[in-house]
Amino acid sequence: MAVYGAGQVKELTDLVPGILGQLGPDSLASLRKLAAQYQSQTAAAAAAAAAAAGANGAGGEAKGAQEEIITPEALKFLAALHRTFNATRLSLLDARHAVQRRLDSGGELGFLPETEHIRNDPSWTCAPPAPGLEDRRVEITGPTDRKMVVNALNSGAKTFMADFEDSNCPTWANMVNGQVNLRDAVRHQIDFELKGKQYKLVEKPATLIVRPRGWHLDEPRVLVDNQPMSGSIFDFALFFFHNAAYLLANGRGPYFYLPKMEHHLEARLWSDIFYFGQSYCGVPTGSIRATVLIETLPAAFQMDEILWELRAHSSGLNCGRWDYIFSFIKRRREDRNAVLPDRKDVTMEVGFMESYVKLLIKTCHRRKVAAMGGMSAQIPIKNNEKANEAAMAKVRADKLREVTAGHDGTWIAHPLIRKIAMDIFDEHMHGPNQYHVRREEVEVRAADLLSAKITGGKITEEGVRGNVEAALSYCAAWLSGNGCVPINHLMEDAATAEIARMQLWQWVYHGASLDTGKTITPEYIDAFIKSTAPGITKTIAGVNDKHVEIASRYLSEQVRKERASEFLTVDLMGYLEGGNGGFVSRRSML
Numbered sequence: 077m078a079v080y081g082a083g084q085v086k087e088l089t090d091l092v093p094g095i096l097g098q099l100g101p102d103s104l105a106s107l108r109k110l111a112a113q114y115q116s117q118t119a120a121a122a123a124a125a126a127a128a129a130g131a132n133g134a135g136g137e138a139k140g141a142q143e144e145i146i147t148p149e150a151l152k153f154l155a156a157l158h159r160t161f162n163a164t165r166l167s168l169l170d171a172r173h174a175v176q177r178r179l180d181s182g183g184e185l186g187f188l189p190e191t192e193h194i195r196n197d198p199s200w201t202c203a204p205p206a207p208g209l210e211d212r213r214v215e216i217t218g219p220t221d222r223k224m225v226v227n228a229l230n231s232g233a234k235t236f237m238a239d240f241e242d243s244n245c246p247t248w249a250n251m252v253n254g255q256v257n258l259r260d261a262v263r264h265q266i267d268f269e270l271k272g273k274q275y276k277l278v279e280k281p282a283t284l285i286v287r288p289r290g291w292h293l294d295e296p297r298v299l300v301d302n303q304p305m306s307g308s309i310f311d312f313a314l315f316f317f318h319n320a321a322y323l324l325a326n327g328r329g330p331y332f333y334l335p336k337m338e339h340h341l342e343a344r345l346w347s348d349i350f351y352f353g354q355s356y357c358g359v360p361t362g363s364i365r366a367t368v369l370i371e372t373l374p375a376a377f378q379m380d381e382i383l384w385e386l387r388a389h390s391s392g393l394n395c396g397r398w399d400y401i402f403s404f405i406k407r408r409r410e411d412r413n414a415v416l417p418d419r420k421d422v423t424m425e426v427g428f429m430e431s432y433v434k435l436l437i438k439t440c441h442r443r444k445v446a447a448m449g450g451m452s453a454q455i456p457i458k459n460n461e462k463a464n465e466a467a468m469a470k471v472r473a474d475k476l477r478e479v480t481a482g483h484d485g486t487w488i489a490h491p492l493i494r495k496i497a498m499d500i501f502d503e504h505m506h507g508p509n510q511y512h513v514r515r516e517e518v519e520v521r522a523a524d525l526l527s528a529k530i531t532g533g534k535i536t537e538e539g540v541r542g543n544v545e546a547a548l549s550y551c552a553a554w555l556s557g558n559g560c561v562p563i564n565h566l567m568e569d570a571a572t573a574e575i576a577r578m579q580l581w582q583w584v585y586h587g588a589s590l591d592t593g594k595t596i597t598p599e600y601i602d603a604f605i606k607s608t609a610p611g612i613t614k615t616i617a618g619v620n621d622k623h624v625e626i627a628s629r630y631l632s633e634q635v636r637k638e639r640a641s642e643f644l645t646v647d648l649m650g651y652l653e654g655g656n657g658g659f660v661s662r663r664s665m666l
């Protein structure tokens with residue numbers, strides 16, 4: 077069996093000629109020079125850059141408060157970032173193909189020999205915690221609509237991760253209004269009234285952290301030089317441009333969560349963008365903090381390397397468990413040994429998930445940054461006390477597992493879960509973090525991260541039906557503009573829905589059988605699609621028959637494909653306003 081790894085860094089660096097070398101005086105100076113060149117463009121050039129970076133929402137130009145976000149100066153910054161970094165982004169995305177091809181032909185993931193010196197050097201650490209990030213025991217997450225932003229910031233959680241990724245559907249309105257809402261929240265000018273209820277920001281809200289979209293997503297409504305710009309750069313840059321200086325002047329800073337990376341050179345690209353952005357906007361170098369979600373299988377082998385690349389701006393790593401499971405299945409699509417049982421059986425206690433948690437905690441604490449836990453999918457269940465208590469008991473057990481493992485904080489999906497998580501972390505974590513829990517005894521081998529053995533796990537009819545309900549209902553909701561919904565009393569977002577979609581594909585592709593012996597076929601799945609579809613418009617507000625029809629066709633096609641798509645969000649983007657109708661980007665198919 078071929079092992080990929082040897083020579084990989086060199087090869088990727090060759091594939092990605094735009095990427096700057098390891099941080100050093102030369103690369104820093106060249107970034108600063110570039111930033112200064114773009115910054116010193118005349119007003120006429122700014123207007124031209126703004127025209128080149130034409131922003132076109134569904135309803136045409138940005139309107140009202142949106143115009144205060146999509147300004148000529150902000151567009152000039154977007155254009156400068158695009159021109160400097162987009163080619164590198166595209167090359168890095170292409171490099172993911174090369175990795176996938178090797179895995180498809182029997183290669184295995186492993187720790188990179190080229191970067192062993194980084195992993196084995198105990199002497200380096202990352203940036204110190206920035207103001208507002210010293211204690212992150214409970215972090216609430218959620219999309220950026222105005223009401224949820226106020227509720228999250230007021231929830232009593234230590235931080236709020238405002239999400240442009242998994243829990244957000246990237247309509248133009250959601251993307252730009254989200255930026256308006258965050259700008260207003262930063263300035264404490266967000267109070268409003270809705271249906272007779274006052275939404276008023278508390279004096280000391282949670283610290284704001286922003287999650288831009290992943291590298292794979294374009295922002296198709298903003299073209300620079302006739303190319304769609306990166307969704308990641310769009311989200312990062314608008315937030316940074318409008319808020320970094322204000323935040324720093326008011327005792328906070330520009331803080332980010334970085335999703336879905338697959339290689340440490342992708343982290344280096346973020347690092348380059350941070351240096352460039354700080355220089356361009358005249359913000360002190362090192363003001364940014366970024367926590368990276370380790371939520372792809374390749375990235376789990378490069379935790380130290382990712383921290384190393386971002387060390388001047390790093391605030392830790394997070395166990396993005398749902399995307400991680402999705403990636404585990406997707407990247408090992410040809411591997412029969414990676415066939416997993418029902419989604420509910422893939423818990424944090426199974427071997428490969430436990431190994432990933434241990435490695436993340438050990439790595440972060442060695443480098444003196446936060447090792448953040450993740451999200452339990454259970455949310456409060458209304459009008460059923462017994463079911464609610466059972467769901468909350470699961471959340472409690474999950475948070476207890478995290479704090480005793482050594483995590484420095486955790487995620488919650490809903491304000492009503494804050495107290496449960498806070499009480500457990502308060503009881504078991506006495507200081508602001510647990511960096512002293514070193515876990516040096518932990519030895520995680522590649523085989524530990526790759527073993528899909530799950531004792532007692534089964535594929536059941538209930539598991540198939542549950543996956544169809546989650547994937548289908550979620551896609552329909554997403555098409556209606558909503559990126560996060562409760563389905564069967566669980567929080568479903570892009571990451572959890574992707575597990576459902578990918579498992580259905582995996583089971584069909586590998587001819588897996590149910591515990592009853594029945595083989596899972598596309599026709600068997602179609603029957604569940606048919607029985608689930610009619611109920612969706614009744615259970616999820618805003619979803620119409622057209623959304624359900626597109627989602628049904630999509631899922632039915634996916635389970636018949638030789639290769640399932642890379643991301644449902646890329647596939648379905650063409651159906652959102654401003655998209656071009658069902659178009660599948662070239663990067664959707666690896």
Ligand SMILES: CC(=O)SCCNC(=O)CCNC(=O)[C@H](O)C(C)(C)COP(=O)(O)OP(=O)(O)OC[C@H]1O[C@@H](n2cnc3c(N)ncnc32)[C@H](O)[C@@H]1OP(=O)(O)O
Pocket residue numbers: 216217218219223224225227228239242243398399451455456488489490491560561562566567568569571572
């Ligand atoms: C895998 C990952 O990437 S995890 C990270 C991404 N996922 C998330 O962030 C999940 C965010 N959570 C949510 O979107 C929601 O909690 C849902 C969709 C799961 C459930 O939402 P709802 O059914 O509306 O919840 P519910 O009706 O109980 O809400 C009650 C109140 O709490 C508010 N609320 C619920 N969740 C949140 C949240 N995460 N942040 C802020 N406010 C929230 C609602 O806005 C509502 O406010 P109101 O009383 O002022 O109207």
Ligand SMILES: O=CC(=O)O
Pocket residue numbers: 242369371395396397398399400450451571
């Ligand atoms: O983004 C978080 C995850 O669990 O996936």
